[in-house]
Amino acid sequence: MSRLSNPVEQADTRARILHAAVDIFASRSFESATLKEITEAAGANIAAVNYYFRSKDELIRQVMADLFGRVNRARNVALLAYEKAVADGKKPGLEPLLDALIRPMVHLGTEMPQGAANISLLMQARVSPSVPDDLSSSEDDVIHERFIAALARILPHLTRKEIIWRYNCARGAMIFVLAELSPNIHQIVRLADTQRKADEDTVVRELIVFTTQGFLAGSAGTTLAQ
Amino acid sequence: MSRLSNPVEQADTRARILHAAVDIFASRSFESATLKEITEAAGANIAAVNYYFRSKDELIRQVMADLFGRVNRARNVALLAYEKAVADGKKPGLEPLLDALIRPMVHLGTEMPQGAANISLLMQARVSPSVPDDLSSSEDDVIHERFIAALARILPHLTRKEIIWRYNCARGAMIFVLAELSPNIHQIVRLADTQRKADEDTVVRELIVFTTQGFLAGSAGTTLAQ
DNA sequence: GTCTATAACACGATAGAC
DNA sequence: GTCTATCGTGTTATAGAC
Missing domain, CATH: 1.10.10.60 (Homeodomain-like)
Structure with a gap:
């Protein structure tokens, strides 16, 4: 070209x-x-x-490693700041914690001009046989465990299993919302006026509103009030 | 074989x-x-x-059409029952509505032995160039519009745009949670004890708890209380 | 309806000149 | 470091016997 x-x-x-x-x-x-x-x-x-x-597979691996690396580094920085605030005795609450989880991914997905492509790749990575299982470093896992631990501190009435259910709900909401914003991705259902463009702050805000309340729900056995 | x-x-x-x-x-x-x-x-x-x-592409198309068809038929049945209850003057509330959205998909994703495969295909359908854009019939779109309309009736304080944001959040939570249950799918992050098996009712319950509260949150501008 | 055989093509990878 | 030329392989699709 x-x-x-x-x-x-x-x-x-x-x-x-x-x-x-x-x-x-x-x-x-x-x-x-x-x-x-x-x-x-x-x-x-x-x-x-x-x-x-070395090969096409190695190229794929490098592309994905770069992507995961960017998200992880940004999340690590945000999480360190959060953890420091906790250590300092402040009570940062749920929203800043979810911001640390959500904003790095939304940033990746809304940046121009490759945001949509980034999201498409992240979705493909979950199903493609070309992406090796061992791509995610143990470093990734550590970050997620830190999120789980921080969530458990704020939500002591929830079991670890319940936290993980909701953690996955939150991550799913995040990736799906970003996918809907991406023209790269087949929109299985075309609603009349789905927005296909939104700035980082708007997307983050909508996601945090939804997921914060989701985490604040009572245990699954219990009914809503709590 | x-x-x-x-x-x-x-x-x-x-x-x-x-x-x-x-x-x-x-x-x-x-x-x-x-x-x-x-x-x-x-x-x-x-x-x-x-x-x-006729060809490999037509086989793919047929596989996906079957899958979408199953979900849509089940959702249509559940939604008709819900809409009838509304017409009869009952106030069914948010949970049964979200059940109509969520359960058909969870059923597809947890059935044995192909549940995991079903979810993998649904995720692939969003990114694969082999899946034609026009696969989703206008019938699909109609069902989603009916969900949006029903949600708007229950949540009159939210704008249509806000409803759509949260609708996508809910759908994302759904597909992602099901993906995590599927050994087919690369688990990018391996938490110590993520459950990889769960029955339909459990998954539906956890999803409804999370998404119900998400929808009940105030507008994104507003703070939490409302 | 089912099979074998093959056509026609495209891919990733590499050797070797520059 | 960059390019051309080519090898070897595996793919979909199809023609034609059964």
């Missing part, structure tokens, strides 16, 4: 391939996207993929 | 292919699953796919 006359574009073939791969993988799926498409979009030769990455 | 000696198995090659396709597509993705794998698992010949369906 882009000519190589521009020295800036020429600068780093590896980075250009990585960047193009996000878009192509997102719109055509890991398996049906070809290295030819990706390298053409990157203004590179198909052999460059095997030079910089 | 299964020998053809059994006349029951021999009965309907088309149905056997359709059944095997669900499993294979779910575990290996639409694109990387091959017709050879599917027909072997179905105890059929590869040419049978092109005889009963």
Whole structure:
């Protein structure tokens, strides 16, 4: 696509391939996207993929590792701030904690111009056989355990199992809402006026309103009041 | 896999292919699953796919149409009962309405032995280029509009936009929770003791508890109390 | 309806010149 | 580091016998 006359574009073939791969993988799926498409979009030769990455699978792995890494780093920073506030004796409450969970993902999903592609890749990662199981580092798991622990501190009347149910509810709401905002993704149902564009703050706010109340519900056995 | 000696198995090659396709597509993705794998698992010949369906794409389309059809029919039945109760002057409230939305999907996702595969397919359908955009009939859209309308009746203080935000939150919670129960699907994060098996009623109950409270939250501008 | 055989094609990967 | 040319493999789809 882009000519190589521009020295800036020429600068780093590896980075250009990585960047193009996000878009192509997102719109055509890991398996049906070809290295030819990706390298053409990157203004590179198909052999460059095997030079910089070892194989198509390694390219996929690198793309996803970058994505997970970005979310995890941002969540870690936000969570550290939250945990520090707790250690300092402040009572930060549920919303800032959920903000630490939600905002990094929403940021990834609403940034221009690749937000929609990012979400498509995250959804694919859950079902594609091209994405290895061991991609998520143990570091990821630690962060989620820290979220669970922080939630358990605020919601002592809920069991760990109940917290995990709701944690998954919250994560699902997050990814699904972002998916609906992404034109990349098949909107199975087209409502008359679903918004397909929204800024980070709006999305975060709507998600926090919904999930905060969800977490505050009583135990599943109990009825609503509590 | 299964020998053809059994006349029951021999009965309907088309149905056997359709059944095997669900499993294979779910575990290996639409694109990387091959017709050879599917027909072997179905105890059929590869040419049978092109005889009963026109092509691989048409097979995919048929698999997904069956899935969507099942959910929509079940939701329609439940929604009709709800709408009748409303027409009769009863005030059914939020939980039975959300039950009509959630239970059909949870039923699909927890049935044995293909529940996990069903969810994997539904997730793939949102990102795979093999699934045509026009698969969802206008009938689907009508059902969702009926849910939105029923929700708006119960929650008159929320705008249509706010209802849609939360409707998507609820649907996301639903699909994500079901995905976490499915061993088919890459669990990006492995929590120590996430339950990977749960009966329909338990899953429905946890989802309804969370989403009911989510819908009952005040407008996003407002703070929590209301 | 079911099978074998094969056509027609596209892919990922690599060797080797530059 | 980048490119061309090519190898080997696996795919869908189909023609035609049974």
